[in-house]
Amino acid sequence: MKDADQAAGPAGRPRRADARRNEEALLEAAAAVFVESGVEAPVRDIAARAGVGTATIYRHFPTRADLIIAVYRHQVEACVQAGPDLLATGPTPYAALGKWISLFVDFLVTKHGLAAVLRSDDAGFDALHAYFLDRLVPVCTHLLDAAAGSGEIRSDLQPYELMRGVGNLCIGAENDSRYDARRLVEVLVAGLRRPD
Numbered sequence: 001m002k003d004a005d006q007a008a009g010p011a012g013r014p015r016r017a018d019a020r021r022n023e024e025a026l027l028e029a030a031a032a033v034f035v036e037s038g039v040e041a042p043v044r045d046i047a048a049r050a051g052v053g054t055a056t057i058y059r060h061f062p063t064r065a066d067l068i069i070a071v072y073r074h075q076v077e078a079c080v081q082a083g084p085d086l087l088a089t090g091p092t093p094y095a096a097l098g099k100w101i102s103l104f105v106d107f108l109v110t111k112h113g114l115a116a117v118l119r120s121d122d123a124g125f126d127a128l129h130a131y132f133l134d135r136l137v138p139v140c141t142h143l144l145d146a147a148a149g150s151g152e153i154r155s156d157l158q159p160y161e162l163m164r165g166v167g168n169l170c171i172g173a174e175n176d177s178r179y180d181a182r183r184l185v186e187v188l189v190a191g192l193r194r195p196d
Contacts, residue, residue, distance in 0.1 A: 023060060026050045027074040030067055035106050038174055039068050072128060075107040076135050083139035093146035094153055098189050100143055101166060104136075105185055108170040136163065153192040
């Protein structure tokens with residue numbers, strides 16, 4: 001996380017690099033567990049994945065909502081950073097877009113769980129949703145523009161429209177073993193290609 005409030009510790013002192021790395025590892029572990037098991041996964045599972053004790057998690061994140069919000073922000077920033085990286089290293093802009101959408105799907109699993117956790121705080125959820133849009137729509141725009149500019153995909157799709165469509169395909173997927181949202185998202189992304 002790059003936010004200034006995340007880089008400073010108590011009393012505004014800069015946090016040690018190892019403390020930031022430890023928190024980063026903890027958030028990565030929590031995100032992976034949330035994707036696999038949902039946001040209600042036991043804290044001991046997150047601690048085991050991160051290689052720390054549960055007390056360490058509670059010291060950083062006193063409530064489950066604190067942890068989920070931190071993971072949410074962490075995943076948003078990971079998606080933001082991944083866009084340009086994938087474009088720079090991928091074989092084509094369309095391949096970069098596909099990989100980025102896959103990361104976005106992982107993020108959406110956590111986001112849907114967050115909605116249930118924050119039900120009682122609509123203002124807090126609205127602020128996080130605005131943060132999500134402000135950070136991710138420009139990245140999706142850049143990826144779509146690159147893929148359209150290379151002639152790989154149609155050029156008439158809006159970034160918000162694509163993100164909303166992917167999000168809608170993911171709703172409830174974690175609760176239905178007969179429904180494979182990833183497969184349908186792959187079909188959607190394949191449908192962006194220009195006809196030969």
